[in-house]
Amino acid sequence: MSADRDADASLVERVKENPGPALGWLAGALILFALEAGAVVHFVTGLFGPGVELPTLLTRDLIPNGGYQTASGGWEKTFLGLAPAYAWALRVVLIYAYAFLWLVWLWRGYVVFRENYRHADWTPRDDMVDRLRGHRWGQFGAVVVFAFVVMAMFAPALGPTTVEKNISNPYSHYIEHYNDEGQLENITVGTANLGSRSQGTPERNVGPMQYDKFGRWHPFGTLPSGKDMFTFMAAGARISLFIGLISIGASGLIAAAFALLTAYYKGLVDLAVVIVGDSIMSLPRLLFVMLLSVVLGGTWIAEIYSGALVLALIFAGTGWPFLWRSVRGPAMQVSEQEWIDAAKSFGQRPTVTMRKHMAPYILGYLLVYASMSLGGVIIAVAGLSFLGLGINPPTPEWGRAVDIGQSYVTTSSWHISFIPGVMIVLVVTAFNALGDGIRDAIDPQSGSGEGEGSEAAAATGGGA
Missing domain, CATH: 1.10.3720.10 (MetI-like)
Known part of the structure; x- marks a missing residue:
């Protein structure tokens, strides 16, 4: 393969000579990017003010988990009527699967480059990659870093709620729940947070993997202010x-x-x-x-x-x-x-x-x-x-x-x-x-x- 390639040709020239593999990989990358392009726009615009909201595939609007429990024990306004914990977990799994697919596709891009556009069939970099793939301690680090990076990149979609609704401006947003009298009540998120505070006593504590009394799911529990910790x-x-x-x-x-x-x-x-x-x-x-x-x-x-x-x-x-x-x-x-x-x-x-x-x-x-x-x-x-x-x-x-x-x-x-x-x-x-x-x-x-x-x-x- 590599013997037929011009050693003096630039990468662009080599791609022009054989565009098929590169275009195929690029088409897949563009499809993956298009699924979450709105999240990128929101983050970039959010650096300088309120982020621009654009629809994306893996959002809480598509897989909502913020509904309320009815008197019969069912759930309203959640994804397919699932309990908020399951709806949230489904969204998390899909987000990490999407990120892993990107990782696989990037590796596929390296393979395409190595097999179709690199001058030599072998370089010292191949041995470096092979050694890293067999380095268990390094692989542990890579897995944890991957999980951390995905959490950071997809933070708005991964959380059970949003920073704007639950942390920054909770008294401007509302939730619905059935009160003690069995009536559907509409209260502010800030008011609900006051009733969901974790302040050191069993009566005032919402721990990890628990619901609060308003039916909200908290994977990491709540803060002393009642705000969602995850x-x-x-x-x-x-x-x-x-x-x-x-x-x-x-x-x-x-x-x-x-x-x-x-x-x-x-x-x-x-x-x-x-x-x-x-x-x-x-x-x-x-x-x-x-x-x-x-x-x-x-x-x-x-x-x-x-x-x-x-x-x-x-x-x-x-x-x-x-x-x-x-x-x-x-x-x-x-x-x-x-x-x-x-x-x-x-x-x-x-x-x-x-x-x-x-x-x-x-x-x-x-x-x-x-x-x-x-x-x-x-x-x-x-x-x-x-x-x-x-x-x-x-x-x-x-x-x-x-x-x-x-x-x-x-x-x-x-x-x-x-x-x-x-x-x-x-x-x-x-x-x-x-x-x-x-x-x-x-x-x-x-x-x-x-x-x-x-x-x-x-x-x-x-x-x-």
């Missing part, structure tokens, strides 16, 4: 993922750029970046982040996504030296190779040399340390919210739930702090496990400390 956690996952991805992405770009510059030019450029990076690393990071969050809290950028963007930029600005130190060693190592000297002698532009011959070498190391750092950002955001800083209330955030429930840990309402605490630990551990899997896939000898793996680890450690 909805709170799902929305908080979206905030945490947004901050983590933006901060790590920006930090990674800065770190990679400085690593390539310092490795290529060395001398004064390296010294200048070392001074700046060490100066930032010498500061007590938590206090520095707290100071910047307060100083920038009154600016216009702090209003974007309830302060999530400014917090992401703060973490990026204070975190890039740690990533840069991690990839500086490998960048220095590759800059001493003969092909770099050959590229210089042929008069190749520095930017081309760094992009084509140096950047691919450090990308794997950057990916490993970025995946491990992402968990640290998530736990740092939770810590700031626990201290009452960071994300502007009432926007949900996991650390705030831990703070709210800390006085109820030994009571009937133990779930308020326990569930978010366990989820924080689980997600952070999963990102570290995934990072371990990627590291071992890239360098199978990294764990044994032998051969080339130990040399790469020493180079990396020397720059850390």
Whole structure:
């Protein structure tokens, strides 16, 4: 197959020569995207104000779970008359199935590229993928990270209710239920929340996997305010993922750029970046982040996504030296190779040399340390919210739930702090496990400390 392909042809040219497999995969991807395109539009527009509502397939409107129980024990206004717990569970299963189908289709895209458009039949990347597929600890991390990412991306549809109805503006929305006199009553969500509070006593507690007295299903129970905790956690996952991805992405770009510059030019450029990076690393990071969050809290950028963007930029600005130190060693190592000297002698532009011959070498190391750092950002955001800083209330955030429930840990309402605490630990551990899997896939000898793996680890450690 690959022998017939022009080794000098670009990917676009190869696709033009054989468009069938690419168009088939693209058609499937467009169909999958069209099913949930409205959710993407809602999220993007929601960053700057009220999100634009467009119909999507996996919504609570299509599979509602917010009805009420009749006197005969049946349910009205739920999907097919199912109990809210079953209707909600069905929607959750379909959402995760849809996300898994996307994962399968992306893998299918890689296979299509490998079989039809890649120059070589085999590359070292194939062995990396095979090693990662056999790495059980890395697979555990990948599964948990997948579940977390899906929870964040589909938060509005996954929750038994919505943030707007149950958390942000509960007194502007209504629910129906049969009262003690057997009459169908229409009350505000805020009033219902007052009767569904979890405040540490058996009489005032709605625990995990329970209904409240208004017939509302709460998979994680309720908060002391009576608000649904699963909805709170799902929305908080979206905030945490947004901050983590933006901060790590920006930090990674800065770190990679400085690593390539310092490795290529060395001398004064390296010294200048070392001074700046060490100066930032010498500061007590938590206090520095707290100071910047307060100083920038009154600016216009702090209003974007309830302060999530400014917090992401703060973490990026204070975190890039740690990533840069991690990839500086490998960048220095590759800059001493003969092909770099050959590229210089042929008069190749520095930017081309760094992009084509140096950047691919450090990308794997950057990916490993970025995946491990992402968990640290998530736990740092939770810590700031626990201290009452960071994300502007009432926007949900996991650390705030831990703070709210800390006085109820030994009571009937133990779930308020326990569930978010366990989820924080689980997600952070999963990102570290995934990072371990990627590291071992890239360098199978990294764990044994032998051969080339130990040399790469020493180079990396020397720059850390």
